[in-house]
Amino acid sequence: MRKRTILLTVCAAALVVGLFLSIYGKPNYLRETLITFPIDPNATYTEASSNLEFLQSTDEDEYKLRWDTLSVLNEEAAIRQDVSLLFEDGVLKDTMSKWEENTELLAQQKEVSAEDSGHYEVITFHHAELRRPNNEFRSAQAISFDQLYVIDSPLSPLHAFKIPETAEDKESKRILDYILEQQQTYDWDDLFEYYQIPSSQYRRIPLTKIDTYQSESIPGLTMEETTKFLGGLWEGLYKNYVLGIDLNGTAVSPIGSTVPLIVIPKENPDHVFILFRTADDTPIQLMQSIPAAE
Template identity: 50%
Template sequence: MKRKQYMFAILVIITSLFLFFYFNHSSDVKESIIYFPIDPKIFFEKTDTVLNVPKKHDEDEYTIQWDVESTLGKKAYLRQDISLLFEDGMLKETLSKWGENTNQILQEKTINNEDSGHFEAISFHHAELHYPNDVIRSAQSMSYDQLYVIDSPLKPLESFKDPETEEDKINKKILDHATNQQLKVIWHNLIKYFNVPVDNYYMIPLTKIYDYSYIPLPGLTKEKTDQIIGGLWEGIYKNYFLGIKNDKGEIEPPNGSSLPLILLSKDMTHLLFLTETKSGSNIQLVQYLNQ
């Protein structure tokens, strides 16, 4: 009897350990973005990031409607989209959603806000594709949107993506100038703090990475550009989106951090990712580029 009880206890322990490692491993696999060689035959049929202000709002605050959508040409083993929303050059909110054996991801979020602001959202759409003989490939894309919101006590709330009137142009110029001045100071301090020889780098704000969805990075092929961007977003997800390890070794939420500046080395050996956290920590991440 004792021997049977002993064997049963051992079986329970083994089963518990198996389930523990299985579910923890599954969680790690699902909630991650990993770059694999891109399958040139698989494309996203739709990728979209949209910001707008619903017509109904009260006098004290307004709501930003933030929608992210993507559809792949076929079902994938794993689909995941992440999105970053910046207000006046500072990270305001994040979005993330994954799904198994699906081709489509839909996300939406409403953000309450007050005062005028320039909002930018950039999204990374990713698919992990599994084939026979343990072959894994990926598909990826990006989408972007921006919105200027003018909240004045003297006039009704208005918003626009691109200025149409002379007044819109003036408001855009004012908001852009304030944001650019703030980021210029932050980036200058980061570059000085980490002693970066800027003449050796191409400097690209993170939201401008979207421009390289269809054109290559300076001095690179489109194939190499896609590889670098895929690896960049893998690093962003692990080391920025999920939390930033500050100079004290503590993990900070990314919200409130500055718009990251990407510096691509002109010798194509590495890139730098610079940002300042909400608490004021200077952060530098390095990604080495395989030739």
């Protein structure tokens, strides 16, 4: 299998964000963008949430989930934009994205059908574009996360939980977590070998765990640098993952692809790799520079 590496570089310093730029260029029908700017410390979210809810069983094995996101800024923004990713057992099941002008509130909702036992994770990037005097642009951003375990067992009725309470549910969670951890570790090790990345020199952060770094800095980066990095990361993922994965000029749907793995040097982190596989098992490597704080 031929190695496909999509290199991405930092956009103009005036934007102080990392933009992903494909060496192949983007398909011309991908017109939507998400653009981040320096953070405005006075603009904050009074609410930013993602939620998964078990709705009903349609038959013995099939069921529906309700997936919704909500974000409320403390002021009206020129553009509000949220992008949400739903993963099932480490694989992208669906996406939601919405933007509106001149509003502080943004809400999304979708029902999805599923079957059998599964671990569902949703990660959402909430963004606001703010226009200040003298044609200055600023951003406000937040990340939210939720998860749900659905258990389909012959020993109990089809049901779901976020935090297991019974011994049976704790064991079911342990098994699902163990299986996914083993699968992901094997796949990540294989991707590291494929792209010849020295494993001992890099830190691994699945995209589904990136919300941790809203309140703590990534080792080797300041909190300001971490926040700037997160904005640039989501800007690039939206363009080169959510809207379509560019393979030799052809846009491939991200549905069915694996959770992007964020790979950052343990020492002097000045770049990051993003590794994943498409639905047809094609390995993908993206690269982004990490700009230092001003």
